[in-house]
Amino acid sequence: MIKLVDATKKYNSQSNEILALNHTSMTIQAGEMVAVMGTSGCGKSTLLNILGGMDRLTSGHYYFEDEDIASFGPHKLHLFRKNHIGFVFQNFALLNRQTVYENLEIPLLARNQRHYKKRIMDCLEQLGLAERAKSLPLNLSGGQQQRCAIGRALMTGCSLLLCDEPTGALDSKTTKEIMDLFCKLNMEGKTIIIATHDDEVAKCCKRIVRMEDGVLQQ
Numbered sequence: 001m002i003k004l005v006d007a008t009k010k011y012n013s014q015s016n017e018i019l020a021l022n023h024t025s026m027t028i029q030a031g032e033m034v035a036v037m038g039t040s041g042c043g044k045s046t047l048l049n050i051l052g053g054m055d056r057l058t059s060g061h062y063y064f065e066d067e068d069i070a071s072f073g074p075h076k077l078h079l080f081r082k083n084h085i086g087f088v089f090q091n092f093a094l095l096n097r098q099t100v101y102e103n104l105e106i107p108l109l110a111r112n113q114r115h116y117k118k119r120i121m122d123c124l125e126q127l128g129l130a131e132r133a134k135s136l137p138l139n140l141s142g143g144q145q146q147r148c149a150i151g152r153a154l155m156t157g158c159s160l161l162l163c164d165e166p167t168g169a170l171d172s173k174t175t176k177e178i179m180d181l182f183c184k185l186n187m188e189g190k191t192i193i194i195a196t197h198d199d200e201v202a203k204c205c206k207r208i209v210r211m212e213d214g215v216l217q218q
Ligand SMILES: Nc1ncnc2c1ncn2[C@@H]1O[C@H](COP(=O)(O)OP(=O)(O)OP(=O)(O)O)[C@@H](O)[C@H]1O
Pocket: 011, 012, 013, 018, 019, 020, 038, 039, 040, 041, 042, 043, 044, 045, 046, 047
């Protein structure tokens, strides 16, 4: 599903140049659940941003289902993100003035979809959030907020879920609950990549990829 070949991402900050990805390669098959681990600054978030089409490689190739995403212009990249990618962040990134239901509605409105009420309520039911549909995110626990954010990512119909330290703000019990949810989604067919510092999170994944100074060790 995913193939990075000799991928490099260079940042120019003031006078020095940072190689956040340094001529690195890797392959991920459809249906995998992979943890990416490594010290702070090794390039995990950069990797996820590239895989999600949020940022572009400086050089090298990124194949997604045999298409070279690195060659896409802004419009094709936007469509790629919209059609294939779901993002989950450490800080949930929910719209706090909108209800749980309205947060899940956002991707559907962006796709001009209609008659989706049942789809949202079924998803909230599956996430154990049906009773909180009308709540504002800040009135929910951390785990509930993250489940809401996962629900919003699922509304895109994405095949690849990219999670950047999704349990970084949660306690260990809630972390387990969120990991159980990821495992269930993976069994239902989603490909999942999780950047994490947490060994317990990594243990739940089928494969661990270590990263060091912008290089993925497979
Ligand atoms: N927009 C940017 N401009 C300049 N340098 C950047 C930028 N984004 C990231 N970097 C640098 O690229 C390197 C990799 O950063 P990245 O955020 O990918 O690390 P990370 O592994 O996700 O770290 P953490 O575990 O702390 O989240 C770091 O040296 C960082 O300072």
